[in-house]
Amino acid sequence: MTIHIGAKPEDIAETVLLPGDPYRAKWAAETFLDDVTLVNEVRGMLGFTGYWKGNRVTIHGSGMGMPSLSIYANELIRDYNAQTLIRIGSCGGMQKHVDVRDVIIAMTATSLSTPSSGIFKEINFAPCADYGLLRAAVDAAQAKGTPTHVGGIYSSDVFYDERPDLNEQMVRHGILGVEMEAAELYNLAARHGRRALAVLTVSDHLLTGAALPSEDREKSFGDMVEIALAAAFT
Ligand code: HPA
Helix, strand or coil, X not given: CCCCCCCCHHHCCCEEEEECCHHXXXXXXXXXXXXXXXEECHHHCCEEEEEECCEEEEEECCCCCHHHHHHHHHHHHHCXXXXXXXXXXXXXXXXXXXXXXXEEEEEEEEECCCCCHHHHCCCCCCCECCHHHHHHHHHHHHHHCCCEEEEEEEECCCCCCCCHHHHHHHHHCCCCEEECCHHHHHHHHHHHCCEEXXXXXXXXXXXXXXXXXXXXXXXXXXXXXXXXHHHHCC
């Protein structure tokens, strides 16, 4: 047990999928895994362990934003020995050629700050995905026929943005989408020698104002979960 995770050490698998929303963790575990067990519910942050095609995997909520994700990822890495951590979540599209429903696989994540900024100080560390996971995710997405983009994303500290000029710079520099967690996950994985990736569904679009209709959400999020699982166990 840790401060924020009530699971016993053996309850958590070496591979952990991290959706922001604890109820999406529940849905993904019940939809895609066999022999599912609830392993955490401290503060309502649900975590489940089960099997996908015989492979043991935990799906655990991260909460929204890097401070929240950092708590769970730190404890999963340091106390539960998680080796492969894949964020699954939604993002806002930032390029014209990126549509809602598309999947973005993040090579790297730009940020203004993260919980790791206190360590890096004057350094602009470039957090990056694990290449093997990234390649396997791209292969899985292609095999499913899911429209997929691979490139940089922006991990913002705010959802309600008072600095639209920052988004404009991201768009100008080819950033594919904005979310709020991946940069810190990649930082922690680098620090502790673990594998990390973010596989994201575009749920809304900053340039066009388009949003994923609620009836399409389940199918789109399901594609993302299957891509992440296939990447983890390739
Ligand atoms: N901003 C930040 N995070 C997000 C967004 C957004 O527009 N859409 C989905 N996650």
